[in-house]
Amino acid sequence: MIVPETPPTPTLYDWAGGHEAFVKLLTIFYGHVLEDPLLEPVFRDMDPDHPEHVAVWLGEVFGGPAEYSASHGGHAHMVGRHLGRGITEEQRRRWVNLLLDAADEAGLPGDPEFRAAFAGYLEWGSRLAVVFSAPGAEPNPHEPVPHWDWPMPPWQPPSP
Template structure:
């Protein structure tokens, strides 16, 4: 998959200019990740709509920075204990990798854009190309991420949405047979 075919950088990305997006909660006929686009009532409302959307972002709904900090900390604690998997990481100190993953996930789910400000476009496939990501690596990554997610106590809806993304992304990173 090329960079242009990757999932969008931010699932909460706004609608075309001049349109408002209203995200339905878990109680609608649509999931929280889906939205209904309506024309704005006034021109110049874009700032207010953006502020409202950011407070309703997936990032905010799941607990914001604290949730993603816990998720990445739990994940990398498991990586550190798995010597075979940890060997795939070029840095002895997993702290920088933990920070990069946290920043990426926060941005992807509608939080701060620190990742792009510091590192540019994520280009996940390109950044993972130097590492031998095969079926074993994908399944091991998913095993540790699932265990980390289980510590978050997310709602079934939020857990399902996040897990679906992780599963699809992990499959997309495979770059070696076997």
């Protein structure tokens, strides 16, 4: 008896819809951030290309091209964007919640496996942002961009 092969597990980046999906997500998200009284002061002067840059970052984190490392300075640059900002726990939580809501609005996959990975990264990364933004923080600038993966592969039908 021949057992059908299970298709290879796609990256989180591919499962989400690639670069375009992350740009859509972050365009929606930062639109909401600029309307939020708690977060607007933090992002008031952001570069108009900020959503695109963060989309490139998330793409690399979730298994897409290493473009953030190649073109935007990698992990050291991302960490440097948070230094001295004094991000509060309340701001962190609002940021995470708005981004999870924006994922729904943008139509990112809603399956449990993808959302567990996505939410897990947001929690982990936002908590590091709070640490890195605290007065006197001295993060290691030589750390690589993190690479996030599935907590368990998404269910897919076997190949015929």
